[in-house]
Amino acid sequence: QVQLVQSGAEVKKPGASVKVSCKASGYTFTSYYMHWVRQAPGQGLEWMGIINPSGGSTSYAQKFQGRVTMTRDTSTSTVYMELSSLRSEDTAVYYCARDRGVVTAIGAFDIWGQGTMVTVSS
Amino acid sequence: QSALTQPASVSGSPGQSITISCTGTSSDVGGYNYVSWYQQHPGKAPKLMIYEVSNRPSGVPDRFSGSKSGNTASLTISGLQAEDEADYYCSSYTSSSTLCYVFGTGTKVTVL
Numbered sequence: 001q002v003q004l005v006q007s008g009a010e011v012k013k014p015g016a017s018v019k020v021s022c023k024a025s026g027y028t029f030t031s032y033y034m035h036w037v038r039q040a041p042g043q044g045l046e047w048m049g050i051i052n053p054s055g056g057s058t059s060y061a062q063k064f065q066g067r068v069t070m071t072r073d074t075s076t077s078t079v080y081m082e083l084s085s086l087r088s089e090d091t092a093v094y095y096c097a098r099d100r101g102v103v104t105a106i107g108a109f110d111i112w113g114q115g116t117m118v119t120v121s122s
Numbered sequence: 123q124s125a126l127t128q129p130a131s132v133s134g135s136p137g138q139s140i141t142i143s144c145t146g147t148s149s150d151v152g153g154y155n156y157v158s159w160y161q162q163h164p165g166k167a168p169k170l171m172i173y174e175v176s177n178r179p180s181g182v183p184d185r186f187s188g189s190k191s192g193n194t195a196s197l198t199i200s201g202l203q204a205e206d207e208a209d210y211y212c213s214s215y216t217s218s219s220t221l222c223y224v225f226g227t228g229t230k231v232t233v234l
Contacts, residue, residue: 035223044125045160045168045211045225062220095167100179107156107215107223108173115167 002026004096004113011119017084020116022096029077030054033099035109036070036081038092046092050105051079086120093117126151126212126226133232134202142229144195144212150224152193156215159188159197163208171210172197199231207233 007021022034036048049060051070058070064083072079079096094116097109127145134140144151144159151157157175160168170179172188175195185200195214199206212226 037225044228045213047213047221047223047225050222059222061222097168100170100173106174107213108158108170109160109168109213110170110173110179112167112169 002098002111004098004111006094006096006113006116009117009119011121012086014087014120014122016086016120017082018086018118019080019082020094020096020118022079022081022113024053024077024079024098027098030074031102033101033105034070034072034079035097035099036068037095037097037109039095039115040089040092043092048081048094050099053077053079083118086118088120091118091120124224126214126224128210128212128226128229130227131230131232133234134199135234136202136204138202139198139200140202140231141199142197142210142212142231144197144214144226146193146195146214146216146224148193149218150193150214150216151190151195151212153217154215155190157188157190157195158213159186159195160211160213161206161208162211168211202233204233207231 051058053072069082096113098111099105100108100110159172162168175190176188210229
């Protein structure tokens with residue numbers, strides 16, 4: 001079945017970096033854009049960026065520009081999200097989510113990973 | 123770019139209909155038909171309920187419907203059921219220079 005499986009929870013100190021993985025299965029990896037969305041405890045959803053698994057092109061929310069890097073490995077059907085210079089406000093659940101649009105993104109996130117809790121604490 | 127505006131909470135009795143609004147601008151909700159709605163139960167990942175304003179993915183009950191008028195999109199739940207109690211978020215493509223997609227502030231739906 002179509003699914004996204006993310007890496008496990010992380011605890012990081014302020015200033016460190018974290019890299020979260022998201023392994024796709026059950027569909028043609030390169031045909032669907034992938035988004036990253038985060039949710040701080042008790043808060044709403046926040047869009048972070050998008051990657052085209054086919055060519056690797058990315059677009060990031062300005063809020064995260066310079067701190068976030070999204071990459072993909074087509075050989076393992078995995079996308080990665082790395083966030084650097086972590087601060088306490090980055091404590092959140094990070095989700096990868098597939099865009100439903102085939103070849104083109106339509107902003108409909110139809111398959112979600114289980115989420116990865118990232119805790120930033122000294 | 124601010125989040126799209128949703129009411130903090132909406133409630134209804136079983137069998138009733140409720141509507142959740144999602145207000146943006148002509149740069150997002152009003153300018154594009156890339157409006158989606160998500161249901162999120164506590165501790166779970168969000169679930170896509172409506173995409174492209176009014177389309178339902180397979181498996182989503184037809185009690186859920188979406189529409190748009192001007193800069194405001196709406197999600198209507200007809201025949202409210204206990205399992206519909208959850209948080210709901212809208213999202214939209216945006217032509218803002220600061221990001222591509224924006225979520226709503228979220229609405230807690232309570233079934234009385």
